[in-house]
Amino acid sequence: MSQSFDIEAKLRAALAPIEPPEELSLRMESRLGTLVELAADELEAWELSSLSDPRNWPRAALRPAAAVVVGLGAGAGLVVLRTRRRRHKRRAQAHGALDLAERTLRDVGREALRVFDDVTPRR
Amino acid sequence: MATDAERGSDATAEDKRRLDADFSSLYKTHLRDVYSYAYYRVGNHHDAEDLTEQTFLQAYRHFERAQRESKGRPLRPWLIRIAHNLAANYYRDRSRRPQTAIDDADALASSHTTEALVQDRDDLKRILECVQQLPDDRREALIMRFALGMDNREIARALGRTDGATKVLLHRAIRQLEELVKKAEAGGE
Numbered sequence: 548m549s550q551s552f553d554i555e556a557k558l559r560a561a562l563a564p565i566e567p568p569e570e571l572s573l574r575m576e577s578r579l580g581t582l583v584e585l586a587a588d589e590l591e592a593w594e595l596s597s598l599s600d601p602r603n604w605p606r607a608a609l610r611p612a613a614a615v616v617v618g619l620g621a622g623a624g625l626v627v628l629r630t631r632r633r634r635h636k637r638r639a640q641a642h643g644a645l646d647l648a649e650r651t652l653r654d655v656g657r658e659a660l661r662v663f664d665d666v667t668p669r670r
Numbered sequence: 671m672a673t674d675a676e677r678g679s680d681a682t683a684e685d686k687r688r689l690d691a692d693f694s695s696l697y698k699t700h701l702r703d704v705y706s707y708a709y710y711r712v713g714n715h716h717d718a719e720d721l722t723e724q725t726f727l728q729a730y731r732h733f734e735r736a737q738r739e740s741k742g743r744p745l746r747p748w749l750i751r752i753a754h755n756l757a758a759n760y761y762r763d764r765s766r767r768p769q770t771a772i773d774d775a776d777a778l779a780s781s782h783t784t785e786a787l788v789q790d791r792d793d794l795k796r797i798l799e800c801v802q803q804l805p806d807d808r809r810e811a812l813i814m815r816f817a818l819g820m821d822n823r824e825i826a827r828a829l830g831r832t833d834g835a836t837k838v839l840l841h842r843a844i845r846q847l848e849e850l851v852k853k854a855e856a857g858g859e
Contacts, residue, residue, distance in 0.1 A: 562817040567705035
């Protein structure tokens with residue numbers, strides 16, 4: 548057992564860690580830095596080239612436009628729904644078809660403003 | 671089915687920067703380990719530098735996957751395994767083995783005399799020469815344990831063995847080394 552301990556102590560002393568030469572550290576950092584830059588350039592180049600590829604246009608440019616269209620559609624649907632809820636009251640109060648049309652337009656405008664207020668951030 | 675371009679979009683610039691920072695940290699933490707392993711493996715500074723450089727370049731290429739698959743476990747065994755495979759190629763391609771324990775054993779041994787355990791320079795030189803006479807797997811296991819301070823589990827991962835097999839390998843390596851040292855001492859007297 549003591550002999551084993553002895554050989555292990557000797558091994559530990561003989562196989563001490565070796566400090567890498569300073570120039571290796573500098574060279575390695577330089578090479579890795581170059582690799583990182585190349586990789587970043589590659590990523591940037593991919594982003595630019597993806598814009599020139601029509602298959603990527605929906606994601607790069609049309610996606611925000613699609614979001615606006617969907618948002619407008621949902622808002623319009625909400626205005627119609629809320630306006631229809633008051634149709635019986637409008638008919639009861641209206642004096643003729645022209646007055647009913649005017650009241651309906653006023654309700655549409657009022658509901659549109661309410662929806663707009665709901666979706667815009669509070670000041 | 672996602673195209674290459676769509677898959678590439680997932681790797682954002684921020685992910686890339688974080689990955690590079692992690693790799694930089696790994697490199698700084700383990701440069702000495704990889705260099706020590708390479709040096710004791712090939713026996714000279716020139717080839718050890720080359721092997722260290724190749725190890726980190728290869729590690730960089732596969733770092734993202736290794737990090738993902740390690741699930742938080744230390745990456746040192748993975749790095750040493752790369753160095754181990756490259757060293758095997760080094761010997762196979764050039765059909766050579768280190769001729770001596772190390773290219774400047776005297777200088778190395780003298781630098782160790784500041785250790786807590788003061789050893790005779792000839793003793794240390796003899797030990798290193800005997801280590802080089804061991805079969806590859808036993809020599810590597812000893813380098814990992816004593817030069818790098820790796821535990822059984824780390825060595826097992828680096829060598830692709832079970833913990834039990836690694837324990838046996840280390841035990842046999844030490845026993846064989848003792849025999850070699852005894853013979854060398856008997857021959858030197």
